[in-house]
Amino acid sequence: MKLEKTKTIHLPTAVLGLTGTTDGARLYAACMDGKVYEVLPATETVTPFAEGHSSYASGCVLLPDGNTLISGGYDGCLCWHDVASKKLIRRVSAHDFWSWQLTVSGEGKRVASVSGQFLVGTEKYEPAKASGPTVKMYDAASGELLQSFDQLPPVLSVAFSPDGEHIAAANMMGNISVWSIASGKSVAEIKTPDFTSWGIIKSPHYLGGIYGLTFSPDGKTLLCCGMGPMTDPMAGNGKMIWQRWDWKAAPPSKQSQIPENEQGSGLMETIGFSPDGKSFLMGGRQAQGKWNVAVFSEEDGKLLASLDTKSRVTRHHFTSDGTQLFLSSATSQPARKDGKWPDYGQILCVRITT
Amino acid sequence: MSHFSSPEQRPGCCVPDEHRLHRRLFLKGLVATGATAVTSFHGLFSNPLFAETVRRSQKKVILLFLCGGPSQFETWDPKCGRPSSGPFPSIPTSIPGVHFSSLMPRCAKIAHELNIVRCMHTKQSEHLQAINLLTRGNPDRAGFMRPTLGAVVSSTLGHLDTKIPNYILLDPNPEGNEFKEYKASDLSGWLSAEHQPVRLGGSYTQLGSAVDALADDREQRQALRRYFARKYENERHSASAAAQNSAFEKVKGLMASADLFDIAKLPERDRERYGPGLFGLHTLMARNLAEQGAPFVMVANGMPWDNHVFQHEIHQMLVPELDRILDCLIADLKERGLLDSTLVVAMGEFGRTPWLNASRGRDHYSHAWSLMMTGCGLKRGVVVGGTDADGVDPDGKSFNEQNLFATIFRTLGIDPYAEYDLPGFPTFHRVEERAEAIEEILA
Numbered sequence: 171m172k173l174e175k176t177k178t179i180h181l182p183t184a185v186l187g188l189t190g191t192t193d194g195a196r197l198y199a200a201c202m203d204g205k206v207y208e209v210l211p212a213t214e215t216v217t218p219f220a221e222g223h224s225s226y227a228s229g230c231v232l233l234p235d236g237n238t239l240i241s242g243g244y245d246g247c248l249c250w251h252d253v254a255s256k257k258l259i260r261r262v263s264a265h266d267f268w269s270w271q272l273t274v275s276g277e278g279k280r281v282a283s284v285s286g287q288f289l290v291g292t293e294k295y296e297p298a299k300a301s302g303p304t305v306k307m308y309d310a311a312s313g314e315l316l317q318s319f320d321q322l323p324p325v326l327s328v329a330f331s332p333d334g335e336h337i338a339a340a341n342m343m344g345n346i347s348v349w350s351i352a353s354g355k356s357v358a359e360i361k362t363p364d365f366t367s368w369g370i371i372k373s374p375h376y377l378g379g380i381y382g383l384t385f386s387p388d389g390k391t392l393l394c395c396g397m398g399p400m401t402d403p404m405a406g407n408g409k410m411i412w413q414r415w416d417w418k419a420a421p422p423s424k425q426s427q428i429p430e431n432e433q434g435s436g437l438m439e440t441i442g443f444s445p446d447g448k449s450f451l452m453g454g455r456q457a458q459g460k461w462n463v464a465v466f467s468e469e470d471g472k473l474l475a476s477l478d479t480k481s482r483v484t485r486h487h488f489t490s491d492g493t494q495l496f497l498s499s500a501t502s503q504p505a506r507k508d509g510k511w512p513d514y515g516q517i518l519c520v521r522i523t524t
Numbered sequence: 525m526s527h528f529s530s531p532e533q534r535p536g537c538c539v540p541d542e543h544r545l546h547r548r549l550f551l552k553g554l555v556a557t558g559a560t561a562v563t564s565f566h567g568l569f570s571n572p573l574f575a576e577t578v579r580r581s582q583k584k585v586i587l588l589f590l591c592g593g594p595s596q597f598e599t600w601d602p603k604c605g606r607p608s609s610g611p612f613p614s615i616p617t618s619i620p621g622v623h624f625s626s627l628m629p630r631c632a633k634i635a636h637e638l639n640i641v642r643c644m645h646t647k648q649s650e651h652l653q654a655i656n657l658l659t660r661g662n663p664d665r666a667g668f669m670r671p672t673l674g675a676v677v678s679s680t681l682g683h684l685d686t687k688i689p690n691y692i693l694l695d696p697n698p699e700g701n702e703f704k705e706y707k708a709s710d711l712s713g714w715l716s717a718e719h720q721p722v723r724l725g726g727s728y729t730q731l732g733s734a735v736d737a738l739a740d741d742r743e744q745r746q747a748l749r750r751y752f753a754r755k756y757e758n759e760r761h762s763a764s765a766a767a768q769n770s771a772f773e774k775v776k777g778l779m780a781s782a783d784l785f786d787i788a789k790l791p792e793r794d795r796e797r798y799g800p801g802l803f804g805l806h807t808l809m810a811r812n813l814a815e816q817g818a819p820f821v822m823v824a825n826g827m828p829w830d831n832h833v834f835q836h837e838i839h840q841m842l843v844p845e846l847d848r849i850l851d852c853l854i855a856d857l858k859e860r861g862l863l864d865s866t867l868v869v870a871m872g873e874f875g876r877t878p879w880l881n882a883s884r885g886r887d888h889y890s891h892a893w894s895l896m897m898t899g900c901g902l903k904r905g906v907v908v909g910g911t912d913a914d915g916v917d918p919d920g921k922s923f924n925e926q927n928l929f930a931t932i933f934r935t936l937g938i939d940p941y942a943e944y945d946l947p948g949f950p951t952f953h954r955v956e957e958r959a960e961a962i963e964e965i966l967a
Binding site: 183184202203224225226244267268287288289290291292293294295297324369370371372373374375377402403404405406437455457481482500501502503504505506511 | 592607613696699700701703799800825831832833838841842844845877879914
């Protein structure tokens with residue numbers, strides 16, 4: 171397998187969220203300027219939607235009919251947009267703090283958003299409990315709140331099971347919770363120390379966490395990604411890491427993790443299976459190593475292909491035939507020059523060949 | 525021997541009342557208590573009313589050192605809607621037209637009690653050099669180590685009667701990269717060893733071992749003996765002073781005040797208000813120490829503000845903690861009648877860049893940054909200077925570390941421009957180049 175970057179489309183600010191049509195003809199980008207953009211890779215046309223968020227737009231999902239886009243933002247809001255007119259349909263105030271991540275169930279009926287501020291909870295700077303639910307699930311069509319779930323904040327990532335019966339969320343402390351949507355009850359709790367740092371060297375508090383989370387296509391396992399512990403958190407040089415957990419086992423058990431010889435260092439933010447389910451992708455930022463985006467075999471976890479984009483990758487989107495990959499990305503924000511701020515957001519178009 | 529050559533007699537030197545505080549109050553105390561009843565300072569200070577009056581009126585400093593460099597954008601100088609802005613909105617404060625980050629709602633409500641300098645412009649953007657610059661007040665000069673602010677305060681405002689050290693550094697984190705190196709350096713500089721800080725804090729440093737170390741250190745004991753002798757000679761009480769083994773007194777004093785350094789002994793209600801994080805608990809300890817007469821307490825907690833990575837993810841926690849701590853500290857000092865005599869400074873060694881790096885971080889930025897200082901007779905509710913729309917450059921005037929130190933010294937009633945009398949040394953002043961104080965906030 172080979173990953174080959176074919177095109178870079180520039181946007182004004184970092185792209186934090188990405189989705190698109192199954193053929194990749196239309197992409198949607200949620201950006202740090204609070205705006206949501208439609209991006210046409212063929213012509214490199216970038217068109218903003220009429221309304222956005224008052225803080226960073228952190229994520230976006232496209233409903234299966236292709237007509238409605240839902241975005242989440244650091245203003246705590248979820249916004250429903252009409253794709254054709256680019257006009258806002260609905261704005262829902264979902265959280266008192268950021269929507270860290272947003273996801274849609276496979277059949278497109280539900281959308282979930284996770285939140286929660288890291289506030290000091292103990293002498294050792296463990297997070298304080300949230301004053302309200304940190305995981306919220308809405309009806310994707312009406313915007314009605316369907317269910318809420320509690321997890322220790324900040325909750326960074328969220329995923330629906332392929333059959334739509336379960337929802338999982340993961341937080342800064344390396345806790346993954348799985349709930350039954352039918353009963354609203356927790357059905358699995360995973361706790362791993364492998365994604366979280368407590369920085370005695372400089373910063374006596376916690377940081378890190380699980381930034382990407384997805385169910386396997388058969389729904390039996392959960393894949394999560396982030397960055398391994400660091401003694402100096404400000405170095406940002408924890409090992410790139412993914413782990414695969416059998417969440418249905420009692421107790422849940424770790425099945426596998428990234429091969430040691432493939433690990434560079436840096437925060438991994440996005441993880442997901444390829445359309446054929448035979449491989450999965452992990453991407454993020456490289457502090458040290460040879461790649462920041464890689465595809466691994468579903469069967470044995472071996473690295474199949476990798477790419478160094480020289481940027482921070484935040485989310486990914488495959489075309490349904492598995493031949494193209496789009497990556498939302500950011501470089502370092504350049505300093506203001508002659509009174510203007512240069513662009514630093516990117517969507518990278520990648521060809522996949524086998 | 526004094527470290528200064530007759531500062532009161534030089535043109536331009538201030539001769540504030542505070543310089544005469546000890547003597548004036550001492551004489552007042554003699555009258556109040558009856559001279560025959562007073563045979564020593566210990567006797568004098570055994571008069572509770574007098575001791576309390578002295579304690580409250582003596583000038584003190586609490587320095588919350590935000591090591592690593594906090595972001596001005598997420599604290600005192602938000603740039604909402606600009607490309608340099610982070611994700612946090614700004615909120616109005618009690619000063620009309622002035623906004624803080626939304627992470628500081630409590631400080632926004634007491635903005636009229638604070639002063640914000642938004643146009644700090646310094647020239648060191650590496651930690652160790654910048655920490656030295658902002659705590660010693662002047663650029664390095666090869667081969668000469670300047671004393672830190674705490675050491676200068678110790679040497680000038682050090683109390684006569686106290687059993688509490690004159691320069692206390694509370695830092696629960698024994699590490700800290702460059703800050704660790706700083707902490708291990710000579711913090712009293714060319715002032716003698718007696719003005720080194722006593723460093724205590726948290727669950728990592730036990731008072732007992734610190735005291736043991738002090739008592740077992742022959743040089744320290746000798747330095748302490750010299751210190752007490754000098755202070756007593758200055759006040760013409762050398763006869764009574766000479767009779768004491770002051771080093772052991774000092775150690776005994778530390779032991780006697782051990783409870784002040786034990787966070788477990790802090791009142792539960794106060795622990796809840798300031799805590800639960802160690803930075804808050806140590807600030808509470810600093811409040812207690814200041815109340816008990818400690819002239820200089822510096823509080824730090826490692827180097828947590830250096831957010832090259834996860835800037836917003838960490839500031840979302842650190843800034844609300846700072847917000848709560850400052851609100852509690854200012855309220856408590858006011859309530860106790862101590863704010864008028866206690867200078868509170870909250871600052872790092874620099875600020876953070878207006879632009880984000882690819883690791884979700886802001887890097888070092890000394891070009892335009894902010895700090896807060898209030899109390900001790902300063903005006904209140906003043907925002908000094910500003911930055912341009914993006915926070916890239918100071919908008920008009922700017923101030924550096926020398927201006928800051930000139931302000932601090934004047935506030936404390938210490939001559940900023942006094943010349944050190946250092947045999948064999950080049951000429952040094954407390955603040956070089958006669959840098960001006962930040963007049964906008966001086967009363």
